[in-house]
Amino acid sequence: MGFPVFNDSVRFADQPQAAAAVLCRTEHGNFHLGISYKRAFGPPNFLHLGFQDYLSTEWNWRFLWATADVEPERLDPVAGWCRLIWNRFLETGQLPYGIGWDGATFDSTGRLMLKSGEVGLTCSTFVLSVFLNAGIKVVEQSTWPVRPEDDAKFVDSLASFASPDILASLRREISSGAVRIWPAEVMAAFACTIPAHFDSARRRVEDLAADLDLLRP
Amino acid sequence: MNLFDLKRTPKPWTFLETPVISEQVQYRRKTGPEAQKLPKGGLTDFRSNASEATRWLEDVYSMCARGEKEAAIDVVFDQIERLLSGGEFEKCDSVLRAVDLQRLSVSLILSLLSVTLSASKMLPYRRVLTARTEAFFGRNEGAERAARLLNGLI
16 A cells, blocks of 8 residues: 655655655645656656646645555556646646546546536546546545535635636535545545545544644744 | 645746756657757657658657656657547557557556557557557566556556
């Protein structure tokens, strides 16, 4: 299993894995998830979805990283996908944001292919989708519960910068029973036998939160 | 840096941050004026002849032999993307048909299967390639590892 480790302690750049999920706690106190991946030259790059149409390679937080317990070569296509998706995003500037996830993936051109009922991705499901593109199913999403009260608070926290249209879309998703997979749960899932079920992942989240709090200045 | 206050300023290419641009990186960019600056005798311009859509595989084999894994994966992803975004499924299928598994690393084979997975219905030879790969990995890597390598890609 891929137990999360501090990059400060075990530098991802020095390890043989080509790609890993990275989890931080931002200055706002929320968890945020992304991917770090190796490239032909230079240090590992990052790719993470901040919000609607905001895919970024900039990452300025200290982080935990983990990768799935798979054959190491399985992670090489993850890095390939990151590079392809980023190049596609540079052309379009578009990547929709939405809560529910039922296995959306990217097609061979790096375009997001949503499934029925899906509106977009979150930072968490972006990571899940990229890994799924490489054939690595990290979570069994059908085991995740609906948590409308928590999700409503999450959407409220976006109100200071999100457009009314997007807020309305997210609230519609919550009303219709969309399931939100939280960033720390995805990171915890990497430490489980994959595809991880909710109960297994959730049990590890508190430890992860405590670990990340150690990184706070 | 505040995630939510950031103005999106995507860079034209991530590798421009890297001071040294290799042959392989130039290869990715050779569709523009940069194409005129490619080193002589090095890489193949597959676009100059549509019937030679598989020629770039030779470059991938060479990169594999030199251990340039990331650059080789980039070429595979870029070329397959170019074929599929142009609707050239037959050419893409011919690439899969032409692949010499012996000259590719495990990582490259998995990358090829991964990037063609979503288009598998349009690529009849992909099923043959997965069967060939299964047998190839089974012989060289053992049945258990072969199964772990291919899980989710078939």
